Amino acid sequence: MSRTLISSGSPFEAQVGYSRAVVQGGWCFVAGTTGTDPETRAMPESVVDQTANALKVIGKALEEAGFSFADVVRVTYYITDPAYWDELGKATAPIFGEIRPAASCIVTGLIKPEMKVEVEVTAFKG
Numbered sequence: 001m002s003r004t005l006i007s008s009g010s011p012f013e014a015q016v017g018y019s020r021a022v023v024q025g026g027w028c029f030v031a032g033t034t035g036t037d038p039e040t041r042a043m044p045e046s047v048v049d050q051t052a053n054a055l056k057v058i059g060k061a062l063e064e065a066g067f068s069f070a071d072v073v074r075v076t077y078y079i080t081d082p083a084y085w086d087e088l089g090k091a092t093a094p095i096f097g098e099i100r101p102a103a104s105c106i107v108t109g110l111i112k113p114e115m116k117v118e119v120e121v122t123a124f125k126g
Helices: 011-017 047-064 082-096
Strands: 003-006 021-024 027-034 072-079 102-107 117-124
Touching: 021 047, 027 047, 047 082, 047 117, 072 082, 082 102
Parallel strands: 072 102
Antiparallel strands: 003 021, 021 027, 027 117, 072 117
C-alpha cells in the first residue's frame, strides 16, 4: 500500500518532523492545523478567523491529496476556551453543515498563547 506525504510548507513540518497530511490507502489524515494566515503568516485575533484559516489550509491539503471536505468522516476541534465553541460554527457550518462528520471538541492549551483553535480531520474514500 503506497503512502503519500503532503506538505503545506510550514516551517514547523521540518522542525518537528511531521506532514500536513498523510494518504494511505483510501484514508487521508490531516494534522492538527492552527489559524495562522497561510499567506501572511499572521495570527488573527478572532477564533472565527483562525478557524477559517485552518480550514483553508486543510482544504488545500485535502485537494492536493485527491480528497475534498465531502470525504471528511472525522473532525476534532481543540479550543483554548469553552466560550469559543459557540463561535466555531460561523466558520465550520458552511463547510461541514451538510457533510456532518463525526466530531469532538477538546478544551486544552495550545503551543503558542495567541492560538485559540486547532482543527484536525480524517477523510476516507471507500
